Amino acid sequence: MTEPTGADRDAATARDAEAVSKFVESFAAQLVEAGMQRMPARVFAALLSSDSGAMTSVELGEQLRISPAAVSGAVRYLAQQHMVSREREPGSRRERYRVHSNQWYEAITNREAVVKRWEYALREGVDSLGGDTPAGRRLAETLAFFEFIETEIARMMDRWRVHREQHFGKD
Amino acid sequence: MTEPTGADRDAATARDAEAVSKFVESFAAQLVEAGMQRMPARVFAALLSSDSGAMTSVELGEQLRISPAAVSGAVRYLAQQHMVSREREPGSRRERYRVHSNQWYEAITNREAVVKRWEYALREGVDSLGGDTPAGRRLAETLAFFEFIETEIARMMDRWRVHREQHFGKD
DNA sequence: CCTTAACTTCACAAATTTGTGAAAGAAGCG
DNA sequence: CGCTTCTTTCACAAATTTGTGAAGTTAAGG
Structure with missing residues (x-):
């Protein structure tokens, strides 16, 4: 050997x-x-x-x-x-x-594709049930929640990158 | 009937x-x-x-x-x-x-129990592999990532509550 | 080109998960 | 109290998922 x-x-x-x-x-x-x-x-x-x-x-x-x-x-x-x-x-x-550590942090938070499909299904739901019905309003609010989450998570990852560099260096 | x-x-x-x-x-x-x-x-x-x-x-x-x-x-x-x-x-x-809409937004983001268990397993890993080994350092950084995420998500949900109230009212 | 090492695909057996019918368990109401 | 209505539990059959061995495919190196 x-x-x-x-x-x-x-x-x-x-x-x-x-x-x-x-x-x-x-x-x-x-x-x-x-x-x-x-x-x-x-x-x-x-x-x-x-x-x-x-x-x-x-x-x-x-x-x-x-x-x-x-x-x-x-x-x-x-x-x-x-x-x-x-x-x-x-x-x-x-x-x-x-x-790649970086890579998988992104992967785990970046359920982007998943969330996008949820959003799509919710939009369809709002359309077909009508935005003026109670159910339609509930779906619309849920949709708004995911849209909010999506942008917030992107910003959070920006902050993580900064935080990471401070604590662990660029590597 | x-x-x-x-x-x-x-x-x-x-x-x-x-x-x-x-x-x-x-x-x-x-x-x-x-x-x-x-x-x-x-x-x-x-x-x-x-x-x-x-x-x-x-x-x-x-x-x-x-x-x-x-x-x-x-x-x-x-x-x-x-x-x-x-x-x-x-x-x-x-x-x-x-x-309850509110309730389930919390539930979906509040993977707290799950993340806690991940963190526990990672801490064990860092301990047993040693914080001075390359693998140990990788695990430690991963752990730091989850700790970061945890606090950030809590803040994000605070912001959501504000955002929600502005757009949909208290209900 | 041919050989051979490395990875992938495929069919299948084993293990696991899923949803059901039937029976058992609560809880209101007379 | 016992009847009745609703929910839960349980054992099981069906469906799905999982990991394997074996055959198939790709590409490096002679």
Whole structure:
């Protein structure tokens, strides 16, 4: 063997596999409880708790004890949600999956597409029930709430970026 | 029959059952897509688009064509999530389920319990991986993000209450 | 080009979730 | 108190979801 099996074995960054696994499973469990699918949740937690913030398909399969097919499905989902990005390490056919902290903060707050569809459905509702009926007014107010939320969240993320830079630097 | 079957049949507030149902199903579908269970989503949408903002178990069962058991399960879930409240109309064993707009705006943004558990898991992770490791630092920053979000959302809801009062009055 | 390593797709079995009918449990009203 | 009406609980069948092995596809490197 010319290279160590699995992840980085450098003494300075040696990982306590047990501790990592414990975190991965408990954080993933919380994500699942919040509605995320199991495999994406586990893969995401694994990436989040890796030192480099990136892992290959094989590494993920080994750590989580899941098949390549499961890894594939999970990362496809995560990539679609913009919570993870794929990288090709040059001169290899291995793919690397990376969690960019910034990126996933945006992804988790940016339910923009979801909210837009809610707003669309609500507008349809207001139209067809009539803005002058009690129900129509309730829907209209709900719509206003989401519109409000949408702009507020954008501003909140602006403030976060400032806050983050102050506390953690640009990185 | 001394009272009309189903909901209010007063001409002024006559509901186009078809239109209501269309909205209910399409809005519910969006909620489902966002991770909500089907029955709670449908029940919630039905309440939201009712003129009075409240319906009995029987009315819900009729409109949605579901069994009493399904209604029961759905409203239990919605009540737990504080998206709906139960009322007993005095002098009847009928229960009424009501959506208070205010209440459900809070419920939807107030993922407090969820976020708290995420934060707890992240703190555990930082502790066990060590705040001086790259992974530990990533988890710590993620934790900071959620703490930030938590206070910001509380303020956002304060602003919403003001905004709402200006645009829709106290009601 | 051919080989081979890596990822993806697909069909399917297992596990989980969902909604129902039936029975049991409350609570008003006589 | 017991009847009646409404709601909840429970066991189960149906439907859906999940993760796998195996076959298929892609692309690097000879």
